[in-house]
Amino acid sequence: MSKPGDFEAVAADIRKILHQPEYDDGSAGPVLVRLAWHSAGTYCAETDTGGSNGAGMRYEAEGGDEANAGLQHARVFLEPIKERHSWISYADLWTLAAVVALKEMGGPQIKWLPGRTDYVDDSKLPPRGRLPDGAQGADHIRFIFYRMGFTDQEIVALSGAHNLGRMHMDRSGFHGPWVPNGTRFNNTYFKIMTEYEWKEKTLDNGVKQFVYVDEDLDEELAMLPTDLALVKDESFAPWVKKYAEDKDLFFDHFAKAFGKLLELGIQRDANGNVKNTDNVKGGYHS
Ligand code: DDH
Known part of the structure; x- marks a missing residue:
């Protein structure tokens, strides 16, 4: 158990689970990136619904969307980390895991801020079909x-x-x-x-x-x-x-766009703190 807000300690433990010799090409990294993308990629700007806040994929309404098939592997990889650092929200853990994995796989540093909560607001629940279909144009x-x-x-x-x-x-x-x-x-x-x-x-x-x-x-x-x-x-x-x-x-454009993706639907004040939630200060930039 780390001190609440010690995101460096969480990041260090995420690095340790990336190597998975029995899984796919030996790395949990790619599926962790996809988990973060699918958690955030349900966002709709017009209705301010969906997005990474709430980690709704833990539940059938969102997790059962066929577009999310296979992402349970990513969640299982992260479960021991959540047990060791129980203070971190799933929503922060999933997004941080992608940022750490991308960097470890040789990618750019993505700016990441904490403060997402696991409160599932039913009025923000995304309907199914918000994620892209690879068969289209x-x-x-x-x-x-x-x-x-x-x-x-x-x-x-x-x-x-x-x-x-x-x-x-x-x-x-x-x-x-x-x-x-x-x-x-x-x-x-x-x-x-x-x-x-x-x-x-x-x-x-x-x-x-x-x-x-x-x-x-x-x-x-x-x-x-x-x-x-x-x-x-x-x-x-x-x-x-x-x-x-x-x-x-x-790398520069990807880092900016991926950082934007992870922030969709998160309202912050000028100091970067999430509005209207008990949030943890700090960040992870190194
Ligand atoms: Fe993707 N993606 N994706 N994708 N994606 C799949 C796997 C991975 C589409 C379809 C698929 C993004 C955009 C799109 C990753 C990241 C991102 C798979 C295969 C399909 C299908 C899933 C499987 O069978 O396991 C489509 C369509 C789009 C689109 O833009 C139109 C974006 C924006 C990202 C992102 O991260 C920013 C990653 C990583 C994977 C590999 C997952 C794995 O398990 O390996």
């Missing part, structure tokens, strides 16, 4: 991300998270990794999106995705229809090109 992507208040540039930057992890048939119906080394954060996703020739493939379950086959690779690489929609769209495509050419620019 650019219109759908805009519909989902404009609702949260993101621009086209931020959408492309955030999509670069698919440099991490893989798709699992028993979770989303899609299959395979986007890049050959999906436990290191990089701009490879943007590079290979334009450089490689992607072929449509129908999986045994009838789901359509795009694949790249190369004898030198251990397995086929995969792209979702939504991933490749980024290179076909005239407003998204220039950002794909910029991020493919300039890793530092991508």
Whole structure:
């Protein structure tokens, strides 16, 4: 048990659970990033509903959304940390875990502030269907991300998270990794999106995705229809090109957009403290 507010102690323990030799590609990192994204990515700016506050995914109404299939793995990885530092809210723990994991996987430092609570406000509960569907195209992507208040540039930057992890048939119906080394954060996703020739493939379950086959690779690489929609769209495509050419620019824009994602729906005063809740001061920036 650490002192309440000692987020460095929590971060140190998160680092220790990232290495998971029996799981996927040996890292809990990618699925932790996805947990934070799905907890925050339900936000609707117009109605001020959804978002990471409340950690609603612990309950069936939100956790049972089929878009969240597989994220129980991430929550199970984090449970021993919650037991050791019981003062931290799940909502803060999930978002902090992604920030720590991204940094450990070679990604940028993302500004993170605490203060989310686990109080589930039923009037803020997001309806199902707020998260993106990989089988769709650019219109759908805009519909989902404009609702949260993101621009086209931020959408492309955030999509670069698919440099991490893989798709699992028993979770989303899609299959395979986007890049050959999906436990290191990089701009490879943007590079290979334009450089490689992607072929449509129908999986045994009838789901359509795009694949790249190369004898030198251990397995086929995969792209979702939504991933490749980024290179076909005239407003998204220039950002794909910029991020493919300039890793530092991508890291900078990704860090800003991911930081914004984690703050959706959180009201803070000028000192960064969350309004109207008993919150813990401090932050995690190092
Ligand atoms: Fe994603 N994502 N995502 N994604 N995502 C999947 C996995 C991961 C879409 C669909 C899928 C973002 C945007 C989109 C991560 C992070 C982010 C999977 C596979 C699907 C499907 C799930 C599975 O089978 O296990 C779609 C569609 C979009 C979209 O923008 C249109 C964003 C914005 C992020 C982010 O973090 C900012 C990560 C990481 C994974 C890998 C998870 C894992 O277990 O590995």
